Amino acid sequence: MRKITFSVATQEAMKEEMQRDKNVFLMGEDIARQGGIFGQFAGLADEFGKERVRDTPISETAIIGGGVGAALAGMRPVVDMHFADFIGVPMDEIFNQMAKARYMFGGQAKVPIVLRAPDGMTRGGAAQHSQCVEAWFMHIPGLKVVIPSNPADAKGLLKSAIRSDDPVIYFEHKKLFSMKGEVPEGELLVPIGKANVAKEGTDLTIVSYSFYMTNVLKAAAQLDKEGIHVECIDLRTISPLDMDTIYESLKKTKKLMIVHEAVKQGGVGAEVAARTAEEMIDYLDAPIVRLGAPFVPIPYTPPLERLVKIEPEDIIKAVKEMLGR
């Protein structure tokens, strides 16, 4: 199968949906002329013109507010946050308008918008350009939150998001843009709200998503060699959460670890752990373990940045501790 980058996979998704539906259009900073900061919009302006691929002023409020208005008026905008770290600026547009409009109008209006939000640590991005804030949005009823971990899912989830009649926040890790992976030609839809068992195993279940799935799978491959077989679940969507897939896995492994780049406190792992404790307490044969960033801003300096990252060796160590090996 052909291999393309995550970035190109998202381009393809938008291109195919724009060809399919004339109501789909794109808005963001530097997406038309520059092709997006990570090249994820490259070439689209040439094909669809600057009406449908619109560069905007540096105003997140205007970008998101305009997108919500367009969606309410019947369009299907894909808007770009540039960096997820800037998502605080249009927060009212997101949680009071985008998430609430359909409910407030008694279902007479819908907001079919996709908000693309590149997130996560690259090297030396520092505290204001490295954050993972996905957990904020799983606390808001009215939003769907997807967070792919590889090029194929990036394409399939983005296409599903564009077709969704409800607003979708689409978090994409900056380090994933250059990641190559197998993506089938043509139509590819990944359902929103369905997790993926990325690797089967018997001894322990690791739940993760986004870029850290790479680290989890690397750790799992190494552990396989040592006779420890970890099952790896890629959430793909964090709201709604597909707990059933996790529960099924736990019936087999009886042990749960959640790994994410975001701050551990109040993170997605906290929700997964809490629901598991509520529903599956009788199946747990070890305390649930969460690996996440410590409760600190992301440091700029690389040695300190390492301390808040979770690398494959950290996961291997935690798995062994959990299994008492």
Place this chain on the structure above:
Amino acid sequence: MATEITMPQLGLTMTEGTVSSWLKQEGDPVKKGDEIVEIETDKISNVVEAHEDGVLLKIVAQEGDTLPVKGVLGYIGQPGESVGAPAAPAAAPAAEESPAVQAVPVVADTTPAVSTAIPVQNVSVNGWVLATPYARKLAREAGIDLALVSGTGPKGRVTGKDVEEYKEDTHVRISPTAAKVAADLGVDPSIITADGRIMKADVLKAAGVEPAPAAAVAAPAPAAPAKEEKPAPANGVKLKGMRKVIAQRLGDCWRNTPHVHHTVEVNMTEATELRKKFIAMDKKFSFTDLIIKAMAKVLEEYTNANDSLVDGYLIHNEEINMGVAVAIDSGLIVPVIRNANHLGLMDIHKKVGELAHAARDGKLSPDQLQGGTCTISNLGMYGCDHFTPIVNPPEATILGVCRTVEKTIVVDHQIVIAPMMNVVLGYDHRVIDGATAGLVTTRLREYLENPLLLL
């Protein structure tokens, strides 16, 4: 090479025994099979035989000393041989209050050749054993007490694997309540015998009526200082053996159990007729057999009269096991007919005969003396018209049976003569209320007056 004579384990639950008397003296030659020392427990007395030829080299445990199972009683060896300091008697480990790791005492297994105790290593805080929720679920489903499972998980926690391995090792199937009772009584469920799943009654049976606390077992007998003894009163014979046990237990029971007695008069006309018909068919049963059957049926209907009160727990006995008091030369013994409610009258008759015979020959096994839930004491043959029997703990009821004698009674406004018998239900009023006892005696009379209901 001198070999030890040790305290044998007679029955599953014996933890200690007392030396009643030495039948051989130091220096006496002994042959394999010779009776050398008499021992007694709270249930039974027995003799220990020599298992090899030689001489009784040394007596370690004096008459009256109480030793744990496998404690050294003395030594047999060749003449002239000397014996070193006696080895410390094997003692069941005492429960220790340690902040972190607790060794849980486990009562000895059935084969005397094997080590008596398996220490369990797990972490328990205020009696709460650290275990994973999954381990708890498995233990709950299998009726395993977590206190008996060693924990190998991080921080000493019991994991699912530990429970599964314990299950593998023991193959014990036990009801959760039974497991709880077993844990409270310090009985290892793996040594309890039962038909199928172990129920509460099996645990009680195995534990005996007054389970000795593990701590009491641990005291090393040989090192105990000699007790100051008062001189024996004139014509006094120191209590020992069965008489001592009877004195002890009846005293305890009378002091601790509030007794109430209900007496009912039973018209035995039908029972007498039925018995005649059986005899005509060359079959036989006694009124005792009939009363056992009737009482077992009544307990099946009024199940809480079959409960036991043990150490603050009201235990619901699943089985109905009828004890039958049998007078023997040295006192009284109560063999037990298990599941009497499921036995036919002829089966009961046969069992009573066998047990009474074994009792008089002193051949009852400890297990034939355990697990009763109600006792029948028949003094009819001694011409007794009324008496107030004392219950046999932990049983809650005892039925005293008096003689059957012809009396004039009024039936349908007519004075008639009928064989009449008094039965007296003695019961533990903590367990059974007067109304329940009234129902029990009424139903019992109905059965005995209409014995065809029992066939």
